[in-house]
Amino acid sequence: MVEVFASLQGEGPFTGSRSVFIRLAGCDLRCPFCDTVYSLDPRAGRPVDVEELARVVEEERPSLVVVTGGEPLLQRRGVNELARLLAGRGYRVQLETNGTLPAPEPGEPLYQVYHVVSPKDVPVAVEGARLHPSWVEASRSTGRVWFKFLASSEEHVEAVARYVEEKGIPWERVYVMPLTREGMSPEELLGLHRRVARLALDHGFNFSPRLHLLLGLR
């Protein structure tokens, strides 16, 4: 694990939820725009047992626990253990993933968890990024999977629209979120949000802000 912190969920279908974030180390991709490069090397993390994480969660009593990274599904066994423990204590859990690894199967504790998949083969393909097809099936059948695509231009949103159509992803399960750069001013951030929100609306997609950036939260 790299870090655990409390904040508002800033992105996706649970935006605004008081959350505890658990960020795991290691990633199978190296996106050039990644805003958490400090989490990509598996050596960036320290081993932690799930009981210790559950104690931090119990102290905060959040309405949501967000498991992220890095790529959290690289540690599937540990994440399954954590999901089992937290679900047993009544917590709602949501995982952030790039979607390269398979979706959970019925019977895995992770199957009950909400997943927000942010594919990296569109709008601009990152090397090695390929969406595992099981996420598309899961988004149609489980009610627990959403997609969150990054975009900063009309070309990007059009590429997302073609991709969603081609893969058969349910449109109501899709969020488009601003692709931000480090060091953007509040005015630039707001301008980007306005443009991407307009594009999302015009193309029939949900919009996700990056609320934490707008509010100066973590």
Ligand SMILES: C[S@@+](CC[C@H](N)C(=O)[O-])C[C@H]1O[C@@H](n2cnc3c(N)ncnc32)[C@H](O)[C@@H]1O
């Ligand atoms: C750091 S990633 C960790 C989870 C997983 N590796 C993934 O990419 O979905 C968490 C979220 O941040 C998003 N993200 C990373 N860099 C970003 C950037 N520069 N602008 C907007 N979103 C970004 C990712 O798309 C993902 O939705």
Ligand SMILES: Nc1nc2[nH]cc(C(=O)O)c2c(=O)[nH]1
């Ligand atoms: N506030 C806040 N919300 C987030 N939603 C997803 C995040 C992530 O890095 O996975 C994130 C994050 O880093 N901070």
Ligand code: SF4
């Ligand atoms: S997949 Fe996620 S964590 Fe990995 S490099 Fe890309 S944005 Fe960063």
Ligand SMILES: [Mg+2]
């Ligand atoms: Mg983040």
